[in-house]
Amino acid sequence: MTSDRFGNALDPGVGYARGELLRSSADEVRRLRHAGKLAADFVARNGVERIGVFTGNLRYYPVSLEDVQELCEEWVGPGLFGEDLRKASINHLGGRGHEQATVVNRTSAGIVAAVLALSDGRPVVSLVPSGDRSHASVGRGARLACVPVIEVYEIPELKKVLEARLPSLTIITTVTSELSMLADSVTLQAVRLAKAAKSRVLMDEAYGARFRPVLHDGAPSLSFGADLVITNTDKAGLPGPRAGVLCGEADALVSVAAKASELGMEARAPVAVGAMRSLMAFTPDLLIAEVKDGQLLADALESVFGVGAVTRSPLGPKISEEDAHAHVLKVAGTEYSTRVPAETTAAIGMLMLQTLGIVTVNTHGQPGGRVSLRLKPTAGALKRVGGVSAIAQCLEAAMTETANHLEDADWFSELLFGGT
Template sequence: MSLSTQKSESQTARRDTFGNEIDPVVGFARGSIIKSSIEEAKRLRHGQTVAAKRVQALGPRSIGVFTGNQRDFPVRPEDLNTNCEEWIGPGLYAEELRAVAIEHLGGRSDDGCAVFNRTSAGIVATIAALAGGKPVLSVVPAGDRSHASVVRGCTLARVGLKEVTSDKDWRTHIADCCLVIVTTVTSALARLDDAFTIAVVEEAHKAGAIVLLDEAYGARLRPVLHGGQKALALGADLAITNCDKAGLSGPRAGVLVGRSGLVMAAGAKAAEYGMEARAPIAAAVLRSLQKFDPHHLTQEAAAGQELAAALEAAMGAGVVMRSDLGPMVNEDAVLAIILERASISADALNVVPCEATAALGMLLLADHGILTVNTHGQPGARVSLRLKPTLDALASVGGVSAVVDAVDDCITKVADIVTDENAMKTLILGDFA
């Protein structure tokens, strides 16, 4: 048993609506089809195959991305033989990248910058470099949880994790920690207000702790949609953001900015682990930050709200939850709807909610070109149905009403096979079953 999960396993196991035990690392119940990260990886690989077949048959415009991650690769032709060159390139643009990253995250002129192949990699490396052998305190919005990379980072660093929601007494844990991680906006888009984040930062600094803000979404969502301050203006030592979500076009990478010595330590640890971003990725991060336009985020948010309103009208406001970027339906609620449509009870079922949403996602992708995290999320990603349209997503799949009709159609198709475990397994994992 890892140090990072001792506390969770010593308590009564959490269970979902159907009585399935929830894996404390990923926050959802595993079943007989999606048993571990290995099956999640197989599901992802199958999802990629399904997407490729659709593109080969109908062209790239036949798919709309509803993950909230645009994932372009915005290098320029002149970058290919200069900035993307592995030996010379990083030195050519290092200062330019540092300056634009500092501006984006509201840092200080002498701050450092490091780029990682994923935001998760940056979080893991920072924990490994800066936890100091003590438990990490993770503060998250009420009712939500840390990203799986925080849990796994603590396990790899062999330190404990104290996760506290914003409505609980987080102050009592700060004295025990060298590193405090504050998730300002979670992947479910639950959000802390700036005043609360500042209070955590101030208390942590009084205790001599280092503060990292997980700003994967928050670096843009808070200032652009809610009038908040830029990340490092909140007083933290470090902030990390994702370069392919909430208005940034890609690539998939994480950029860390903050006190130069701490950034250097995290970057060095990432290099030890092979998690640093190589020259072409970092060059694309530079171009992505340079061309960031807040209007793109407001457009995404407006499209998401239009879709949320339509899905609420079809499924009910009590079923559909709204985030800043679009509608969400909890995985338990999805399975409950499927059971109702199939006219069966949960006792007749061998699948768990994450498998129901994975099956729904595969059908949405194959039949309607709607690409979601349910097919393309990495192991540990949330498994609720989340529809966060990127800029051209709605147009690519026929508009808002087409998406609502597709969700209804695919729920019926899952209901038709939900008691057939082999059919569900084939749908979710394909040839990787």
């Protein structure tokens, strides 16, 4: 597809249409900075205990005072906790015991570093669930490496590309940020095909490392035989901090870790210690609680918008950016707008942040992230913002207010950027 259903050209790098306001990553950074200010203003008025995080990312820092005093020291600390980090990573990802591990400052950083270190001037093959797409970091890493990305969705496609192109790196995304999932049998077959073609395999398990085993009785990440697995430490039942844990075969991992270090993508000791403690403390209970809250919220949104308008995922409801835009157009009584869906959902997110302190990817997501309306409640978030009915009413009001200002570029600019 080259355009959305409203005729707006899609940016192939991010998968959604750019608009007159959110023209680039730079504009999305401006939006992110203003969202930080709006959140700070909300806290000043209502207190931090009223902020509810609905991104699915808790981003706590689960370390003790002793950790800060000893392990977080930059020179000696990594030597003190390095083996514990390795064991915690292997235990979390289901390795055999010989694997090595490192921490990078973001999962995206680890993916970019892997592409740069392992692509070897050849096309990168990216397998994702049908109907979804690779994370933006795959394409960005490939552009930095000056190699193309070949995205495939089914095993026959993968087999054909592996036979024809002989890639040096195959990336398999088992669970996307939209929570589309590959069956374990497909993942296993893909790993075996790629290895037979002499391709390195990186599994993007940002969500999958816990989502599959806990909710779908899936196999541990490292059991599939990939060279490397990477997961987030602030998603799907892990409390944070924001970081990526990379684990796998030593030769591949060292190459990626070296590239990450060259580019300043490695996690420094304090972040690595927090990531280790996050892995050590994991139990399925937090993820299961998030699933329960997500379904309660989906029920509430369906009662307001209708069953067909809301897509359920295990972690909460979603309204696609195009469906949200169509709803706003209907409320506005028009079939056309100079706004694009990404701008519409950004405005809705900002209004919900201002009103109830609801933090979403539409306010705090990184440039290139998904722009659908996704509400993945983290622990305690529903209670902090007043419950599911309050959230549903807030969303409906935000859509109506956006519709009322749909062609007011100054209003949008002030809301998204503070008028700057």
